[in-house]
Amino acid sequence: MTPLHIFARKKRDKSPLSMLSLYDAPSAQIACEAGADAILVGDSLGNAILGYDSTLPVTMSDMLRHTGAVVRGVKSSSRVDVAVVADLPFGSYATPKRAIKNAVALLQIGAHAVKIEGVNPDLLQKMAREGIPVMGHLGFTPQSVLQFESVVQGKTSEVGQRLARQAAVLEECGAFAVVLEAVTGEVAQHITAQLKIATVGIGAGAGCDGQVLVWNDVVGLSPQTFKLAKAWANTRQIWLEAAQNYVGEVQNGSFPAPENGWNMNDEERAKFSASHDEIEIETLDEQPF
Secondary structure, three states: OOOOHHHHHHHHHOOOEEEEEOOOHHHHHHHHHHOOOEEEEOOOHHHHOOOOOOOOOOOHHHHHHHHHHHHHHHHOOOOOOOEEEEEOOOOOOOOHHHHHHHHHHHHHOOOOEEEOOOOOHHHHHHHHHOOOOEEEEEEOOHHHHHHOOOOOEOOOHHHHHHHHHHHHHHHHOOOOEEEEEOEOHHHHHHHHHHOOOEEEEEOOOOOOOEEEEEHHHHOOOOOOOOOOOOOOOOHHHHHHHHHHHHHHHHHHOOOOOHHHOOOOOHHHHHHHHHOHHHOOOOOOOOOOO
16 A cells, blocks of 8 residues: 555544645654655645745745655654645646656655646646656646736636536546645535545635645744744744844854863863974965866
């Protein structure tokens, strides 16, 4: 049984699945120890880590680097069976050939599956034939941010029905789960009931089979908390206070203290002091670089 079976088992047992989107080894290790069922290495790292205004600038190199870090964090924890899903970033699945190549690279580095936004039956079927597990993503899809007039999806019956049809297509094409982002609760609950595969919500109500949130939001590291999220701590303030204390102690000379460094023993100190006058400083001729 692979770690991805947790999605089907949680759906079957009607036990809510917990997933965190994060990007580094220490956070992955902590998430595993906390009992998370799965980790998403999201292209949201563009906003959360790299300082971009959207996910669009995130590259495959970024995703490979951060996915590898998360995989190593999971392996260093006591729960090495936690499922790791990695996003295929903007432009990386423009053609089936490119998508398969990039997905294989993420799987080879240790991810158990990849996530793709939107609905592309031909692409999904070809990836399924290659044995690549795919998680879908419907509702607000950040890689298409330039096309959306509103973040929240499913406000009308027409849009809700379209999302339900798209979810059914994802299931038919072999997706093992689907993220529903910023989807009205009624629509998300309907989709969850109609699908045999698991739904993972983010801003889609409590009717989904599981939930996913960005690590920075959960631990209170983000400068603001969005409506679809919640902070269970305020670690941003802790980090700020720690950094302020460090700066203050450096400036007032109390850090580093003697216990923060090393010294010669008395014999070597005496030898070193006696040798000061014997040290000749050799001046090198300037050489062009």
